[in-house]
Amino acid sequence: MALPFVRLPGTTGQPPYDAFDLLATMVAVVRPDGQCLFVNAAFETLVGLSRKAVLGSSVPDFLVDAQPLRDALAAVARNDYATGRFDAVLRRPPGSHPEQLPVHVIVNQTEQGDRIVVEMIEIEQQTRLDREERTLGQVEATKELIRNLAHEIKNPLGGIRGSAQLLQMELGSKELTEYTQVIVQEADRLQSLVDRLLAPHRNAQVVGDVNIHEVCERVRALVLAEFPQGLAVERDYDISIPEFRGDREQLIQAVLNITLNAAQALEPRRTAGDAVIWLRTRAARQVTIGKTRWRLALELHIEDNGPGIPASIRDRIFYPLVSGRDGGSGLGLTLAQTFVQQHQGTIECDSQPGRTVFKITIPLP
Template sequence: MERSLRTSDPQRQGLAQHSLPAHLETLDHLATMVSVVTPDGLCLFANTAFEEALGLSRRAMLGMSMFDWLVDASLLRDVVAAVARNDYATSRLNAELKRHLHLQVGEVMSVQVIATRLEHGDLVLVELVEAEQQTRQEREERVLDQARANKELIRNLAHEIKNPLGGIRGAAQLLQMELESRSLTEYTQVIIHEADRLQLLVDRLLAPHRRPHVVGDVNIHEVCERVRSLILAEFPRGLRVWRDYDTSLPEFRGDREQLIQTVLNIAHNAAQALTERVAAGDALLTLRTRVARRVTINRQLHRLALVLHIEDNGPGIPESIRDRIFYPLVSGRDGGSGLGLTLAQTFVQQHQGTIECESEPGRTVFKILIPLP
């Protein structure tokens, strides 16, 4: 089944001789930009993502030369022609897309272009993937793989530690009962105390994997307000917690207590990093909620997603650990357990979401994305 291109613009009537494959509307569900062009680059179809990225309506895009949308289209022009001739089935290249705002050329977007020949005549399907989006997807996959590996490592290591730890503590208690010298029992007390400390650490490592996922209706602003009250109770002076909420955000199904713990872990770390600014009286912590549309998380496209920013004006995360902050037992603070962000990441991933972080001196932002129904 085919359909003919319809257009009322006389300058585009020559395109009417081209027929397009049926059901192209399904491409509107893709997060990547997709268009169907002729061998000389005339646009016969563009999906919704392409409209939004380019800043032009689909009606305006039809019949235009796709090559006019790129900063330098010389290579793509040759590639499209070669693919249309079936010199090769597909080809990839990098390019820069000129975005149009109110019919004025605006910012430039770096993209990866994939040209594929359609079996339908000599038409070419051109897919554009934003370079930043591609990088983010690859980063998400690495983080997810690392989180899975960490989870398995932690569980195995914790169980290996737990069994001999109980034996060490029990042996120390028995030895203490046999000792008559008070000075010697101090040593057994040290062994028992350290065994208990390690037992507590093991329990904390295993806690997120043991606790059941309690699902109910969650209002993200109630979560933020709970965290805000806890932070201000601990830091009553010198710290301002600014609220910037999108009150139109709907409720969603999730584990309220897990999300409170997630936001609290991140916000508490931020507040502790603001020690100098708290003393100076200009420490600022911002909780910002927004809704994002057509978001890809872990390679799945979601129509809507909750975006929660937790931002502070502190010194930033040390560059030496910036790429490892979600790893267990990695902390930028003396005395820190290095488990807060690991637990936060685990809880967000259980909600099919992800956490991103950007940090520089004077500004650190953690961004939590969770799909909405």
């Protein structure tokens, strides 16, 4: 059955396509030869090009193999069938992540024979949404576990430390007091760890207007001050991204934790002088985070050319006390995830040798 268009009362000329901007899937309206007449916001976001740049181009050419779509458009135009479906791979601009995106393509007739609707659905979209939902559930369970465990540790810790100090005062031997000093020092170290575990849940947000590029520039300055040799921190900003309401210091800490991890993992490349971290911002439209859909969101990509995250911990990097670095506390990414989620956002990670990308997504008003 041909797909009808509803014309608004009192309007004439071309059917309106604005409603397609409300969809999370990619939609293009094309001629039978594939020439683009309209693309929605999701199409713009996923191909990384503006609507103006896409209009007039050949939509089949955005696929790795253009022929199946050309054949489907010709068949629908001949009325061989009203709807065609097939799987394909979308080609994205160099530097995008990923550069190739598996999609399910649906080709539909319309009541106007020279207009065909092409819809593309990310094959991994549902998998990603399911993964986000599981992650949110795991995070809530982890937060509850951390709070309970921290309080259970903190209660006897004060007694242990106080008893060690009293015992130290009664001991006359310097050799024996060294043991009580070890007890006090280790109790203080555990107290510091507990405080860090509880910090995100204890401190209230200080909400104000946040410019994500000011956050990135602050982080960049701090990282370069700590690692002045052999490391470049490159910026690729979309300056059109608006300010939003949030806690600036929390976001600085979240981005700093991820970027410092990257800088530390780049030690061999820093020695060689070719270590690079990229801070890249983009605007995304019609984004689903958890079960909530947002019209606009910012994406901050923190990318490095390091060795990648070990496969043994790749699925657990946001869990507390999990670290791939000797001497690491395993709290940096846990805190970063907590701070981002307090802004209704998410963090995703994709890592392979030579390229690791953390993507922070935060909804915009």
